[in-house]
Amino acid sequence: MPLGSLSPTPDSRPKRWRQIGLFGLAIAAALGAGWWLGQQKQPTTAALSGQQKTLERRSEKLESKLAAGTASDDEQRQLLQLRLALGDQAGAIKLLEPLSDQNPDQPSLRLLLADLKSQTNDNAGAEREIRQVLNVQPLHPQALQDYAQLQLKLGRQQEVMQQLTASAEAAKGKPEALPIGLLLADLQRSNGQNAEAAATYQSLVASHPTDPRPLLALALLQHSQGQLDAARVSLQQAKLHSAPVAAAVLDQVAAGWAVGRIREQASSADAAELTAPAAPAPSDNSEAGGDGLAGGGGV
Numbered sequence: 001m002p003l004g005s006l007s008p009t010p011d012s013r014p015k016r017w018r019q020i021g022l023f024g025l026a027i028a029a030a031l032g033a034g035w036w037l038g039q040q041k042q043p044t045t046a047a048l049s050g051q052q053k054t055l056e057r058r059s060e061k062l063e064s065k066l067a068a069g070t071a072s073d074d075e076q077r078q079l080l081q082l083r084l085a086l087g088d089q090a091g092a093i094k095l096l097e098p099l100s101d102q103n104p105d106q107p108s109l110r111l112l113l114a115d116l117k118s119q120t121n122d123n124a125g126a127e128r129e130i131r132q133v134l135n136v137q138p139l140h141p142q143a144l145q146d147y148a149q150l151q152l153k154l155g156r157q158q159e160v161m162q163q164l165t166a167s168a169e170a171a172k173g174k175p176e177a178l179p180i181g182l183l184l185a186d187l188q189r190s191n192g193q194n195a196e197a198a199a200t201y202q203s204l205v206a207s208h209p210t211d212p213r214p215l216l217a218l219a220l221l222q223h224s225q226g227q228l229d230a231a232r233v234s235l236q237q238a239k240l241h242s243a244p245v246a247a248a249v250l251d252q253v254a255a256g257w258a259v260g261r262i263r264e265q266a267s268s269a270d271a272a273e274l275t276a277p278a279a280p281a282p283s284d285n286s287e288a289g290g291d292g293l294a295g296g297g298g299v
Contacts, residue, residue, distance in 0.1 A: 055085050066095075073102070089116055100129075107133045111146055118150060126150055139171050141179035148187065161187060168200075178208050182217060189221060197221055212238040212246070223257060232257065 062079040065071040071079065076099060083091040093116050100110040114129035127150055133143040144167055151160040164184040171177040185200035198221055204214035219234035232254060239250045 052086070055082055058082055059086065073099075089120055092116060093120070104136075107137065107140060107143065111142060114146060114150075118153070123150065123154060139167060139174065139176040139180065141176055141183070144180060145183055148183065157191070161191070172207075178204060178211060178213070182213060185214075185217060194221060194225060210241050212241040215241070216250070228257065 059079065059082040062071060062075055062082065065075060066079060076095060080092055080095050080099065083089075083095060093113065096109060096113040096116065100106075100113050103109055110129050110133055114126040117123075117129065118126035127147075130143055130147050130150065133140055134147065137143065144164065148160045148164060151157070151163075164180065164187055168177070168180050168184045171180045181200060181204045185197045185204070188194075188197040188200060198218065201214045201218040201221065204211075205218065208214060215234050215238035219231045219238060222228075222231035222234060235250055235254050235257075239247045242250060
């Protein structure tokens with residue numbers, strides 16, 4: 001249940017789509033179709049072939065308007081979706097470059113451009129686009145996460161740690177403090193710096209006592225370190241600040257941990273000695289909805 005994984009991946013588009021709003025949702029569908037079509041050199045069904053031809057016909061009309069200089073901003077965005085759906089990453093990049101310049105108040109467009117450049121191994125271009133966002137909004141959580149992913153991809157682990165540490169310090173007392181702090185702790189944990197990660201989570205718990213995310217992250221870290229009782233306490237605390245649906249999921253996690261503990265006991269004790277771990281004491285507000293897994297970003 002990662003809280004913003006920093007592991008380099010060949011395609012981080014799903015995370016990006018959530019940052020772009022309704023336009024991003026449309027692009028998400030287009031990108032998904034483009035990826036699938038790109039994997040199939042030859043259509044396997046008549047339906048797929050017909051769908052691609054429909055996309056190509058729609059694209060031709062908009063391409064003509066773009067060439068004539070009469071395509072509106074909305075039509076350019078439609079064309080962007082179509083180019084992505086047809087697997088034309090180079091064409092999408094060419095269109096996104098002016099769109100991101102024309103819409104400086106929409107950093108998600110530039111971050112999508114950076115993502116596409118990274119996918120086409122233009123790492124220098126991707127870094128340039130991300131830095132443009134950070135130059136204007138140095139504490140932009142998504143830009144910092146993209147920066148971290150790119151730097152890790154390039155083997156620049158020390159630079160990432162320095163950047164996130166400085167950003168987390170600068171974000172203290174600001175709305176960005178929680179997502180950036182979680183990002184820093186995630187990197188510390190991935191580096192094997194478990195004590196530092198635990199300290200970062202505990203600091204975030206202290207500064208955001210009603211947000212379940214740092215508590216849940218701390219519980220997962222404690223559980224991975226064999227601190228089972230502490231993990232159960234942290235998980236229960238996270239549940240108290242979670243929406244009912246999320247709280248039910250956390251109950252399932254706790255139950256899974258309990259079963260795992262019994263199995264561990266079974267491998268080193270007689271059956272007569274096995275005891276189920278004590279359940280956390282019930283709380284009056286254990287089923288309170290609270291703000292859910294809120295605070296932006298989610299778990």
